[in-house]
Amino acid sequence: MLKNLKIWQKLLLASVVFLPPMGYLLYVGVQGINYDIRFSQWEIYGDRYQRPLERLLKTISEHGFLTHQYLDSKSDDLKKALRAKEAEVDAAFVELQAIDKELGEALQFTQEGLLKRNRVHTQVKNLLPEWTDLKGKEDSITAAASREKHFHLAADLRSMITHAGDMSNLILDPDLDTYYIMDVTLLALPQSQDRLSSVLMDGYDILKAGGEISSQDRTKLAVYAAMLKEADRERVFTSTNTALNEDKNFYGIVQSFHLDIPLALDVYGDKTKFLIDMLNDIALSPSTTITPAEFSKAGTAAHQASFEFWDKMVASNDALITDRLNGLRKQRLMTYAIAGGSLVLAILLFVFITRRVARDSAA
Structure with a gap:
């Protein structure tokens, strides 16, 4: 049967045989990109x-x-x-x-x-x-x-x-930069903010009582200081700096992230450290000159700074994910463009070959 086919028919048959697997590969590739786009869009919904x-x-x-x-x-x-x-x-x-x-x-x-x-x-x-x-x-x-x-x-x-x-x-989250931002906004800062509420109330109560501070209360404040330092502040610093360092390895540097976040991190770090130092000072001795008002001011400032830093980090997270979405959409467009261009080139090549063969046969 194949012997009776004309050249252009044989070429057309070969094209038809290869089109389904090529189309399937295109479908799988685009579906993978669409999945990543949907995945990232849902992260923005979460924020x-x-x-x-x-x-x-x-x-x-x-x-x-x-x-x-x-x-x-x-x-x-x-x-x-x-x-x-x-x-x-x-x-x-x-x-x-x-x-x-x-x-x-x-x-x-x-x-x-x-x-x-x-x-x-x-x-x-x-x-x-x-x-x-x-x-x-x-x-x-x-x-x-x-x-x-x-x-x-x-x-x-x-x-x-x-x-x-x-x-x-x-x-x-699949990318290291946005993953570590997520660690700050979803886990570390809410944990720290919750702890700061307890610190404010307990510290205020201990100081307003006046007189000597019991060893039990001083131990409680020392534990608060250690948790704020190690479980909260250091974790926020480590995750934030990792995110800043990893950003260049994915969809390019987002300038606002690198300009705004280091400054905001310093403010958060300074105010939290001031409260931690105050807690340690109170814990060192049965007597202190720190008043409930001074303690409340320091605790409230640290509490406020944690939420201000959260706002900046979640805005950066949205910016980085949006940058990823733009990159994925360009990748999808490029995939369509390459597939379409390849198809057009194949059609032109098919027409050229069949015409050339027909011309040579006529000669």
Whole structure:
């Protein structure tokens, strides 16, 4: 049968035989790129969902410490500060409700999705009643109950942060630069921010009592200092510097990351170190000249700096992932261009050969 085919028919048959495997290879290659694009896009969804969670973690912690101070002094100024802080918490809840409506189902913040991971309580609809139970109750709650309720709400928020990281691929980031940024924004800083809330309240209580500080309390403050230094500050520095160093090895350097982050890291590091040094100073001796107000100022500054650094790091993470997305889209476009160009070249070559053969046969 093949002997009876004309030259152009034989060439066409050869092309048809090779087209399916070539088309399949193109399909597999493009599907792989599309997977990476979807994977990266979900990471940006995770960052978006985490933003209002971090704002709530910050404002609720601040509300807790303000309540703790108010219960000690019954100051009118602190009561006004509590009303202002409650407005900030309410605004953060509005943001969370909006992003949950948009992305909550996709990130499995559903009854079924949370139940599978033993996190069924951590839904926005469950957090709101917890907040309502705290809002405006500073005159009818004990210090111990206030602390417990604020810390429970913060723990729920951290569980939601963890869930958002798990379901959005952030925890599985494939590139070393963005992986180490994720370690800071999803793990290290939320852990440190939670610890700082405890440090603020415990340190304030120990200092306001006056007199000699017991060896038990000094040990507690020394442990806080060690944890803030080794588990929090050093981890943040190590992961951030690794991310800065690795950035050049992937989709090119993002200038804003290298310009903004080192400065912000220094600010965070200095304020955290100042608090750590203060904790160590108090822990060294039964007596201290550091006042509760001075300690509160240093602790609040470190707490604030951790959230400011988080904001800059998550913005950098989005910038680096967007840079990766642009690179992947260019790669996909290039794949289509090479495949299309190859097909056009093959068609032109086919036409040229068949015409040449036909001309030679006629001669």
